[in-house]
Amino acid sequence: MHEGHGFSTRAIHAGQEPDPLTGAVVPPIYATSTYKQDGVGGLRGGYEYSRSGNPTRTALEACLASLEGGTRGFAFASGLAAEDAILRGLLGPGDHVVIPNDAYGGTFRLFDKVATRWGLKYSAAPITDVAAVEAAMNADTKMVWIETPTNPLLNIADIEHLADLAHRRGAIVVVDNTFASPYLQQPLALGADVVVHSTTKYVGGHSDVVGGAAVVGDDELAEKIAFHHNALGAVAGPFDAFLTLRGVKTLGVRMDRHCDNAERVAEFLAGHPKIAEVRYPGLAEHPGHDVAGKQMKRYGGMVSFRHKDGEQAAVDVCARTEVFTLGESLGGVESLIEHPGRMTHASVAGSALEVPGDLVRLSVGIEDVDDLLSDLRRALG
Template sequence: MHEGHGFSTRAIHAGQEPDPLTGAVVPPIYATSTYKQDGVGGLRGGYEYSRSGNPTRTALETCLASIEGGSRGFAFASGLAAEDTILRALLAPGDHVVIPDDAYGGTFRLFDKVAKRWGVDYTAAPLTDTDAVAAAMNARTKMVWIETPTNPLLNIADIEQLSDLAHRAGALVVVDNTFASPYLQQPLALGADLVVHSTTKYIGGHSDVVGGAIVVQDDTIADAIAFHHNSMGGVAGPFDAFLTLRGIKTLGVRMDRHCDNAEVLAEFLAGHAKVAEVRYPGLSTHPGHDVAGKQMKRYGGMISFRHKDGEQAAVDLCARTEVFTLGESLGGVESLIEHPGRMTHASAAGSALEVPADLVRLSVGIEDADDLLADLRQALG
């Protein structure tokens, strides 16, 4: 009943009709593992066992599908559980995937250390270069894996253009939409076949729950994901689903504030003597600025920058902030700072996906912008 409504209306209401028994406006936490059946094979409401389905998780999955513009959503115990399910549901030994040459370290590890041993090969390519992606594809390529913006270099891939390229070659397109969130970017509308999220990040938004999601439009793909979702069992528990659904309700207003703050900080960093380069798609100097402006509502809350004085200066900077908390993850209401080379992307060290040693990544929260500016100013010295 909410398909024609705006984003935040759907975020608050899709899959979340008041409880018919009590009128509760928030979906209850169904902390149950099994369900009474009305006779053999007579499932009450379609539920039999909570790995296969749980009403709290159903509410979340319905909402996820709505806000991403898909037909079906699936909630997982983590973003990597969602990614692994995509690989096992849709690929087979001998298949090949093109991945970003600056992919998230956990995604790279999944391909390089897990899927590769299972017989799925990959080639890393700069997704900002369509010709390079085409050159990386071969007769065995069954999937193109897109991150945009990428983690942590904030590169921008043209989803529509890469989807056209992949589909002409008979390959599926997966977009990791974690950095942008469904509020800022709608990959399915741009031609992607699957959208994947770490819902731990912006969707949950409060650094209090780990989760993942897949949203699809095509029924055949959805059926394959659903089978493996249940068969592999990396599903979201009811309390995690409840927390994630709570976070979704404020996603729109939070993202607006994340973007407001990030734009101010990016401009400050771009003019600072200690900063060699700022990676933020909202800056006109960013090479992906025009593409981001075409496919994103705004430019997001993530900033990366390189310290002019090198690796140790970048590490020391991370230790000096007071409002920014030194920590991994991102997308929460609080601002975080980290050194990707030694933290989130350590798994890519020594590989073609190794990140610059002088890089600092900021997850800009929703605190007062003046306090965030003052903190970076003192930390940079």
């Protein structure tokens, strides 16, 4: 009913028709584990057990599928649970995956410490370089895994060109769209096969619920993920689905403010004498600026920078902010600051994916931007 409408209209209405019994405009929290069947095998509304399906979760899944331009959505207990179901649902022992050489630490841990134990193989490559990705592929490559922008270096991958490459080589493409959100980037429209999210971040947007999602546009892939969604059981509960759905309604207006603020923060940092480098795709000097401009609506709310005085100075800045809260995660309404090398990306320490020690990552929130700039100015000294 809403597929022809704009993004924010669908965020508010897709999968969320008023309750036919009461007229409630918000989908109820169906806090039930099981459902009365109309005779043996007669499922009322298709529901039998809430691991397999729950109406609150169905509403969220339908909304996310609409926002990503897909046909099926799946809501998980976390972003990593979604990633696990994608790997186990679509790959098998002996298959090979190319991942970013600056992937999120949790994604790297899943591949390196978990998936390899049941026979999956992977190689890390700079996904900003299509030729380097192709060089990392081999006869067993079945998947190319993309983050764009990447976490935490904010590198940009050309989704369309990488999808063309992967499909020519018989591989599918998964895009982690967490940093951009479906409001800023539509990977399926650019040729990706699967989109994955930590909905904990921008989709939920309020730092009050952990969740994940996968969205696909292909029926065969959908059936494989659906089977493992149920078989592995790491599904979003009804309360979590309700909170995530509540958050997604304001995704468009929140992302506009995140982007407004991040652009101002990036400009301030780029002119600061203690900053060696600012990583923000919206800056003209960012190596991925043109590609980001082509495939993203705007450049997002994440900004990373490197401190000229090294690792301890970077750590000290993280300790001195007051409006920016020292904490992991991202994408909430409040601004966060962290040291990736010692916090979110500690799992890649000593590996080829190790991040620079002088790097600081900012999740720029939706506070008054002058307060954010003053906070950073004071913390940098």
